[in-house]
Structure formats: C-alpha cells, structure tokens
Amino acid sequence: MDEIISALLSEDATPQDFAALRLPESYRGAVVRKEDTGMFDGMDSADKDPRKSLHLQDVPVPLPSAGEALVAVMASSVNYNTVWSSIFEPLSTFGFLERYARRSAAAARHDQPYHVLGSDLAGVVLRTGPGVNRWKPGDRVVAHCLSVELESADGHGDTMLDPEQRIWGFETNFGGLAQIALVKSNQL
Incomplete structure (x- = not known):
C-alpha cells in the first residue's frame, strides 16, 4: 500500500x-461479518450499536x-447504507450478496463471509477490466x-429503471470504506 499511497x-x-x-x-476495509448477522436479534433498533458489528479487516484484492x-x-x-448494513436491518446485506452471486461468475466474487461497506468514494483508478x-x-x-x-433495454433511457440495479457497497461487496474498492466503470 505504501507504493500506492506515494503515487x-x-x-x-x-x-x-x-x-x-x-x-x-x-x-484494509471496514467490514461486517456473516457470522455476526444474528448478534442483534431481539433488540430494538435504537439499542443496536454499529461499533459492535463493524470491524477493520484485511481482505483479498479483487481483480x-x-x-x-x-x-x-x-x-x-458513512451513510445510511453503512448503518443499515452494520445493524443487519431491515435485512442482512448477506442475502443481497448471495442473490447477486448467482447471477454470474464475476458476481460470485461478492459472496464472501465478510462485506466491505461503503456506497461512495473519491479516489484514483488503479486498474480497469476488459471493455x-x-x-x-x-x-x-x-x-x-x-x-x-445495463443489459436490459428497460434501463437504457433511465438507469433507475434497470431491473438489475443494486446499491454498491450495500447490495454488492468491495465498497468504498476501504483502502481499495471495486466498482462498475459506469459508476465513475
């Protein structure tokens, strides 16, 4: 990481x-862990403390x-997606990641025992994929x-109508609360 920071x-x-x-x-990324999804079961929302479920963890770099x-x-x-993810409410984000993983081999990388959170970033491109x-x-x-x-014509005129839209860092993994993030190029 020192080389990247210097650049x-x-x-x-x-x-x-x-x-x-x-x-x-x-x-290093801010993550929630799949093993912790039940830690707040039976608690009122106001009593759920994100500091107990958020962890700083090293994760493999996805290409x-x-x-x-x-x-x-x-x-x-930190925004509301981060807070929702960290208290596993209204639903655990791991269900979204599992569903997304069934879409393709590339999407399968998102189904991990950890979820790197964060739905926004400013940064510098390190690598790009084909296309x-x-x-x-x-x-x-x-x-x-x-x-x-953007594979369905429904989203071509208005991306909000794409039937495969997701919130990055909430319904996908490798979010922005980390040293490195993975995004679709059309998010930039």
Whole structure:
C-alpha cells in the first residue's frame, strides 16, 4: 500500500506509473461479518450499536472483471447504507450478496463471509477490466452508488429503471470504506 499511497500523493505520477504499480495481495476495509448477522436479534433498533458489528479487516484484492475498475480510495463516508448494513436491518446485506452471486461468475466474487461497506468514494483508478475504455489508471474519480448491469433495454433511457440495479457497497461487496474498492466503470 505504501507504493500506492506515494503515487497518490505525487504530483508527478503518470498513468503509466499507476498502471505499473504492484497491487497488494490484500487491503484494509471496514467490514461486517456473516457470522455476526444474528448478534442483534431481539433488540430494538435504537439499542443496536454499529461499533459492535463493524470491524477493520484485511481482505483479498479483487481483480476487475469486464466493465469494472479497481480504485484506490482517498475519501469515503458513512451513510445510511453503512448503518443499515452494520445493524443487519431491515435485512442482512448477506442475502443481497448471495442473490447477486448467482447471477454470474464475476458476481460470485461478492459472496464472501465478510462485506466491505461503503456506497461512495473519491479516489484514483488503479486498474480497469476488459471493455473499460473511458477510464485509465491514474484517473481521479468519484463513484456514485448505483450499480447497474445495463443489459436490459428497460434501463437504457433511465438507469433507475434497470431491473438489475443494486446499491454498491450495500447490495454488492468491495465498497468504498476501504483502502481499495471495486466498482462498475459506469459508476465513475
């Protein structure tokens, strides 16, 4: 991570420098764990303490698949998706991750015993997957939370109508409350 941080802070780093960076095997992220989903059972919402379910944990770096980008996170924030995820309410996010995993081999990577939270970020692109043409390593980006497949014509005119829309970092894994995040390139 030190190499990546140095490049991020450098005013002279080029796209080629970012593309040549060695990716770490793992990175640190704010996660909830599948094994903890029942920890608040029977408690009133007001009594559920996110500090008890949120953990800082090293997780393996996912490589970008088609249409995805791996981003070094420079800023993110806690929002209602993070709070809901951390108190497993109204539903545990692990159900969303399991459902998404059944969609494809690339989506199967999202079904893990941990969930890296965070539905927004500002950062710098480290890698892109096949089919990503607009974004390159070194590009400074922000990501919005709407993750869409755009395979159905229903979403072509308005992505909010895509039947496969999800909230990144809530219904998908590898969110922005981490050193590195995985996003769809159309979120950038």
